[in-house]
Amino acid sequence: MTRFLIALMLATPAAADPLPPAGFYCPIGRDIMPIIVDVGGTVGIDSLECRKARLAGGRLTSRTCYANGASVSSVDLELVVLPGGGLLHDGVRYRRQVGRCP
Numbered sequence: 001m002t003r004f005l006i007a008l009m010l011a012t013p014a015a016a017d018p019l020p021p022a023g024f025y026c027p028i029g030r031d032i033m034p035i036i037v038d039v040g041g042t043v044g045i046d047s048l049e050c051r052k053a054r055l056a057g058g059r060l061t062s063r064t065c066y067a068n069g070a071s072v073s074s075v076d077l078e079l080v081v082l083p084g085g086g087l088l089h090d091g092v093r094y095r096r097q098v099g100r101c102p
Contacts, residue, residue: 021096022038030092045089047067051064051065055079
């Protein structure tokens with residue numbers, strides 16, 4: 001019975017963390033594109049529009065990301081929600097902004 005429970009736990013995917021609140025996340029001190037989180041689970045990051053994005057263990061994953069030219073790919077990126085509500089991606093901190101980034 002114990003082996004069965006251990007095997008079941010290992011086969012179950014890790015629970016997803018909630019995505020950050022919808023909005024624009026502007027890079028602090030850098031001239032790069034913002035991160036955009038939509039209410040429906042779509043995340044705009046690194047010039048990609050990622051549908052049904054999932055956040056778990058500091059990683060953002062999506063099987064369906066669209067790039068310019070309509071090419072489709074999957075992603076597995078670092079994205080950490082910071083205690084103050086900001087984001088950390090590729091060593092850059094992002095702050096939530098009401099409206100678009102300046």
